[in-house]
Amino acid sequence: MLRKCFIAVAIVAGTAQPLLAASGVNPEADRKAFVKYFTEKFPKLKLKDFVNGPYSMDEDLYKQWVAKEEFPPYEFTLEKGKKMLATPFKNGKTYADCFENKGVGIRQNYPKFDPKRGKVITLEVAVNECREANGEKPYNYKKGEMAAITAYMAYTSRGKPMSIKIPDDPRALAAYKKGEEFFYTRRGQFNFACSSCHVQMAGMHLRTEVLAPALGLMNALPVYRSKWGAVGTTSRRLTSCNSQVRATPLKPNDELYRDVEYFLSYMGNGLPISGPGARP
Amino acid sequence: MRNRFLIQLAVVLSVGGFVTAAIAASADDFKAAYAKAEAASKKALAMKTGWLTTTKELKAAKKAADAGKFDDAVKHAKEAEALANASIAQSEEQKKLWKDAVIR
Numbered sequence: 001m002l003r004k005c006f007i008a009v010a011i012v013a014g015t016a017q018p019l020l021a022a023s024g025v026n027p028e029a030d031r032k033a034f035v036k037y038f039t040e041k042f043p044k045l046k047l048k049d050f051v052n053g054p055y056s057m058d059e060d061l062y063k064q065w066v067a068k069e070e071f072p073p074y075e076f077t078l079e080k081g082k083k084m085l086a087t088p089f090k091n092g093k094t095y096a097d098c099f100e101n102k103g104v105g106i107r108q109n110y111p112k113f114d115p116k117r118g119k120v121i122t123l124e125v126a127v128n129e130c131r132e133a134n135g136e137k138p139y140n141y142k143k144g145e146m147a148a149i150t151a152y153m154a155y156t157s158r159g160k161p162m163s164i165k166i167p168d169d170p171r172a173l174a175a176y177k178k179g180e181e182f183f184y185t186r187r188g189q190f191n192f193a194c195s196s197c198h199v200q201m202a203g204m205h206l207r208t209e210v211l212a213p214a215l216g217l218m219n220a221l222p223v224y225r226s227k228w229g230a231v232g233t234t235s236r237r238l239t240s241c242n243s244q245v246r247a248t249p250l251k252p253n254d255e256l257y258r259d260v261e262y263f264l265s266y267m268g269n270g271l272p273i274s275g276p277g278a279r280p
Numbered sequence: 281m282r283n284r285f286l287i288q289l290a291v292v293l294s295v296g297g298f299v300t301a302a303i304a305a306s307a308d309d310f311k312a313a314y315a316k317a318e319a320a321s322k323k324a325l326a327m328k329t330g331w332l333t334t335t336k337e338l339k340a341a342k343k344a345a346d347a348g349k350f351d352d353a354v355k356h357a358k359e360a361e362a363l364a365n366a367s368i369a370q371s372e373e374q375k376k377l378w379k380d381a382v383i384r
Contacts, residue, residue, distance in 0.1 A: 037383045184381040185374045186377075189333050193378070199381070256328060
C-alpha cells in the first residue's frame with residue numbers, strides 16, 4: 001500500500017508543471033531573446049555598455065559622456081537626495097523604516113511584485129507609500145524631490161546588477177505580460193510603440209537624437225536630461241514619451257506604467273545599474 | 281423657349297445653392313456634434329488609448345462655440361469625433377497586432 005502511495009506521489013510530482021511553464025509565459029526566455037537581438041544588432045558593444053544608451057552608440061557622443069561624468073549635471077540633485085533620505089519625517093521615523101538596508105544599495109530590486117496586494121510596486125511608488133504611511137504628503141511623481149531621492153538611491157546601487165524577480169504567481173506573470181504588451185503596442189496619433197524607437201530604430205537618429213536601445217534602458221533611470229535642465233523620474237520619461245507620439249499620457253503611477261517598467265527592467269537583469277543617467 | 285427655361289432653371293438652382301450655403305450651424309447643431317465627439321473621446325480615454333489631438337479639437341470646438349462661431353465649432357467637434365474613433369480603431373487593431381513586433 002505504501003509502495004503504491006509512493007508511486008502515485010512520484011507520478012504526480014513528475015507531471016506537475018510549474019505555473020510559469022503551464023501559462024506559456026517565460027520571462028527568462030524572453031530576456032535571453034532580447035539580449036541576443038541587441039547584441040547581434042550592435043556586435044561591437046559589450047553587454048554592460050548598453051546601460052549608457054545613446055552614448056555607447058556613437059564615438060563622439062561617448063567622449064561627451066565621459067567628459068560629462070567628470071562634473072555630472074545631477075551632482076546637486078544627488079546631494080539633495082542624500083539629505084532627504086536621512087531626514088526624519090515629522091513623526092521621527094525615516095525612509096530607513098520602510099526600505100531594506102535603510103534604502104541604500106537596493107534600487108536594483110525595483111520594481112518588485114507585492115504578493116499581498118497583487119501588484120507591481122516601483123521605487124517611486126514605494127517612496128510615496130512610505131511617506132503617506134508616516135503622515136507625509138506624497139511627492140510629485142515626475143520631478144523635484146522624487147527625482148532627487150530616487151536618483152540618490154540609484155547612485156548607491158551603481159554597478160550592481162539589475163535584479164528583478166518575477167515570482168511564480170499568476171498575477172506577477174500577468175503584470176509582466178501587460179507590461180510587454182504596453183511596450184509593443186502602437187499608440188498616439190503618430191502610431192508609435194515604445195519598441196518603434198527603442199527596438200526597430202535603436203541606434204538611429206530621430207531629429208538630432210540617437211535612439212537608445214531598449215536593453216539597459218531602465219538601468220540608467222532616473223535621468224538628468226539637458227532638455228529638461230533637471231533630473232526627471234521614470235514616470236516623467238514614460239509620460240513624456242507618450243505625449244511625444246500624441247498619446248494622452250496616463251497618470252504617472254498608473255498600473256500600465258508600473259507594468260511596463262517591470263517588464264523592461266526584467267529585460268535589463270544582470271546589467272549594471274548606471275543611474276542616475278545623463279542624457280541629451 | 282427651351283434655352284430660356286434652362287437659363288431660368290440654372291438661376292433658380294444657383295440661388296438655391298447660395299441659400300443653402302448661407303444656413304449656418306446652430307447652437308443645437310454644435311451641442312449634438314460635441315456630445316458625439318465627447319462620448320467617443322471618453323471611450324478612448326477609458327481604454328487608456330486617447331490621443332492629445334482629440335482633446336485639443338474638443339477644446340477648440342468649445343472655444344468657437346463660446347464665441348458664437350458655430351460653423352467652426354461643429355467643424356472642430358466633428359474632427360474630434362473622427363480622431364477619437366481613429367484612436368479606438370487603433371487600439372482594437374493593436375490588441376492583435378502587438379504580438380507581431382515582439383522579439384522572440
